[in-house]
Amino acid sequence: MTNRLAIWLILFVAALLAYDYYQFGWTNTVFLMRRFVDLIEWLAFWR
Numbered sequence: 458m459t460n461r462l463a464i465w466l467i468l469f470v471a472a473l474l475a476y477d478y479y480q481f482g483w484t485n486t487v488f489l490m491r492r493f494v495d496l497i498e499w500l501a502f503w504r
Contacts, residue, residue, distance in 0.1 A: 477485050 474486065477483060
């Protein structure tokens with residue numbers, strides 16, 4: 458991954474987080490993070 462691509466990717470993720478904050482008040486981000494934590498715990502069980 459080049460530096461230019463990494464910068465664009467970071468800017469894209471930051472823009473998505475900013476949009477979620479202003480439009481929905483972190484609702485989608487909190488939901489996805491909770492699901493991600495559940496996935497990590499489920500995967501840890503199979504380890």
